[in-house]
Amino acid sequence: MTMLFADRIDRVAIxxxxVLATVAMWAFGYLSHLPGIMLPGPATLAGLSLVLLGAxxxxxxxxxxxxxxxxGGVAxxxxxxxxxxxxxxDDGRVGAEAAVWVPASIVVHAVVARxxxxxxRRVRWSAADWHGVMAAATTSAIVLVVVAGGLVTSTETGLAVPDWPNSYGVNMFLYPLSRMTGGIYFEHAHRLYGSLVGLTALLHMILVWRGDARPAVRxxxxxIFFLVCCQGIMGGLRVTGRFTLEEVPLIDEAENLRWAVAHGVLAQIILGATATLWLLRSPSWQRSGSGRAGGAFLPVFLVFAGVMQLILGAAYRHYQSLGETGFTSLAVAHTSWAFxxxxxxxxxxxxxxxxxxxxPLLRKLGFGLVLVTGIQFLLGVAALFAVMGGAKSSEQPVAILLATAHQANGAIFLSLSITIAAASVLAARAARSIEPYGQSAFSDDALDSGTISEGEVVTAEAITSSNASTA
Incomplete structure (x- = not known):
């Protein structure tokens, strides 16, 4: 087995x-058990098998x-x-049959993927391509946990499980599926997604550290991994208020809401940072370099404005319990700042x-930013009208879906803003330096480490020369 996968590209691809297959399977599994869908077991199994076949x-x-x-075995x-x-x-204990199911799961996954x-038709990819896949899978996992967290907020089920990291005294990873009903499903599934994000962020960090010669990227x-760890701890403190394995009475409401807002804001910032890392590691960006992205002030200011809007939106969603006056003030501020x-x-x-x-990649990001902005505006208007009927938004399925979609699309908006701002800052730094940033990414260390090929270096040098001639 060691000889079979001795090539570094093969190990990165595996x-x-x-990870990509796992994230896709978890996404389908989560959707299949949402209230109102609840696919039967055989249908869920068939869907998961199709996802694994596709992967x-x-x-x-x-x-x-x-x-x-x-x-497939890794999945x-x-x-x-x-x-x-x-x-x-029901007590969360695993019997002796686990000794059979655990290896069987790995083997079955491998066979289905095979x-x-x-x-x-096969076209072999380089290590840089597979590093991009890993970055994409990690970013996708964070998108999913943001969506799951949005549903927790929309349904007001953040405290459906009163302890952490256990769930009703049971190990989080052994809590039986039969007891994941109602609000418990939303909250517990969100926790499981958090564990998946933590694992993928760890694996991604290891790959970056071993496969990228740029110290700043490492x-x-x-x-990012440190922030993911902080995010998980923050989510637990939102429930218990302190480090404990025991069920605790509800913590002070004001303290709980502060943790909830901070937890939601940090999640979207982590998503933006991970998307930026994906950009920096993508082969297309490394080949083209930073180019002329324009001034950095406006994109950076957009990030600060977007974070402020995120804070207002998170407070708007969490602080409804303050009463009509506070709720209306936050709604007006959030809506006004949106323009x-x-x-x-x-x-x-x-x-x-x-x-x-x-x-070209930055042009696509800019176009995506404008498109997402339009969608976000429409979702915001629709979500606002959906909750104007007087009933609690957590009791209206349409309002829940619209609010969650608005939050998820807002996370994508902030990610695009952060990514474009980072690219603009790199371009500004490159304009002030003797050696363009795009060329410096292809250092001798990067070539020796196998992150890029000699052909890519030639392409980068040609692009750099072209940029210099047009300056």
Missing amino acids: LAGG GRFVGAHATPAIAAAA GLINLLVLGSLLGG LGSIGV RFAVV VVAGLAIAVGTMTQGRFGVP
Whole structure:
């Protein structure tokens, strides 16, 4: 086995493909058990199998069937985080049959992924491509946990489980699926997603540290993992108010709401940081360099404005218990500031389209920012009208869906803003330096480490020369 996957590219592909398959399977599994959907067991199993087949096909199309099978095995290993909820009894204890189910899960995942790779046309990817897949999978996992957290807030079920990290005295990973009903499902599933994000962030950090020669990028990955750990602890403190394994009475409401707002805000900032790391590690960005992204002031100001809007929105959603006056004030502030943020976003998006020499990837991000801004505005208006009927928004399915979609789309908006701002800052630094940033990313260390190929260096040098000639 060691000789079979001795190539570094193969090992990165296995890990990235396995994480990608896991995130996709968890997304389907979460949706299949939402109230109002609740697919029967056989239908859920069939859907999960199709997702794994698709993941195996994707990995096999860019690697080998053996790597696809190994990636499936990695997915089976990570999915042990939720297998305990199926094997455990009502008391959360796992019987002797787990000794069979655990290896069987890994083998079955590997076989299904291998079947998915049959008959595909293969184009081998480089290590840089698979590093990009890992970054995309990590970012997607955080998007999912933000959506799950949004549903927790929309349904007001953040305290449905009164202890942490246990769930009603049972190990979080062994809490039986049969008891995950109503608000408990929303809150407990959100916790499980948090554990998945923590694991993927750890694996991503290790890959970055071993595969990227740029010290700043390595440190950035470590910072993101540290923030993810802080985010998990913050979520637990929102429930208990202190470090304890016991069930505790509800903590002071004001303290609980402060933790809730901070927890929600930090989650979206982490998403933006992870998306930025994805940009820095993507082959297309490394090939094109920072180019001429325009001035950095406006994109950076947009980030600060977006974070302020995020804080207002989080407070608006969590502080409804303050009464009509406080709730109305937050609603007015959130709505009014939205026009400022939208104007800034349109200006930044237009700036990325109108300047010569802007990398194609950054142009796409700018276009996406404008598009997401329009969607966010429409979702905000729809969510506002949905809650004007007088009933609690947590009791209206349409209002729940609209509010959650508004929050999730807002997280994507902030991520695009942070990514564009980071690219603009890098471009500004490159303009002041002798050596363009895009070329410095292809250092001798990066070439020696195998992160990029010599052909990519030639491409980067050609682009750099082209940019210099047009300056």
